[in-house]
Amino acid sequence: MRSFGDAMKLLLIQGANMEYLGRRQPELYGTTTAKELDALMRRQAKRLGVSLDILYTNTEGAAVTAIFKADRAKVDGILFNPAGFLHAGHSLRDCLRSIRAPAIEIHITNIEKRGYGSITSEAAIGMIAGFGVDSYVLALEAMVARLRHQPITTRLS
Numbered sequence: 001m002r003s004f005g006d007a008m009k010l011l012l013i014q015g016a017n018m019e020y021l022g023r024r025q026p027e028l029y030g031t032t033t034a035k036e037l038d039a040l041m042r043r044q045a046k047r048l049g050v051s052l053d054i055l056y057t058n059t060e061g062a063a064v065t066a067i068f069k070a071d072r073a074k075v076d077g078i079l080f081n082p083a084g085f086l087h088a089g090h091s092l093r094d095c096l097r098s099i100r101a102p103a104i105e106i107h108i109t110n111i112e113k114r115g116y117g118s119i120t121s122e123a124a125i126g127m128i129a130g131f132g133v134d135s136y137v138l139a140l141e142a143m144v145a146r147l148r149h150q151p152i153t154t155r156l157s
Contacts, residue, residue: 008050016084064095071099077143078103086118096123
């Protein structure tokens, strides 16, 4: 439990290929760049009074290492887009199963509609998908509400 005044700490993991957001398949993923998404998420985190670290990796092992490191540092929650890891991310799934902090999986597109299932989703408390980059804002607000035991009051901006 955090002391009064301590900021809630969250980690956002962006999986394989996410660093090319805005350039890669804009017809599916939109034109918002990774840098623009990071700025949006940092603004939203500040508005919510939480600390947010963001990591991009194209290597599943690096994601696993970052999550275990965050768990040892007592991160409060994990937000993650497994991206290319969703098909065979067994190590990522097992890592998420073994940590204390809850995790929310995020996808820009509706992966079910596109015929994809997620290996990692069973280790998450929930998944938000299909709302473009707003999926990230929704996931951030959902995580903060859950950790604060409050209802979600989303105001996308």
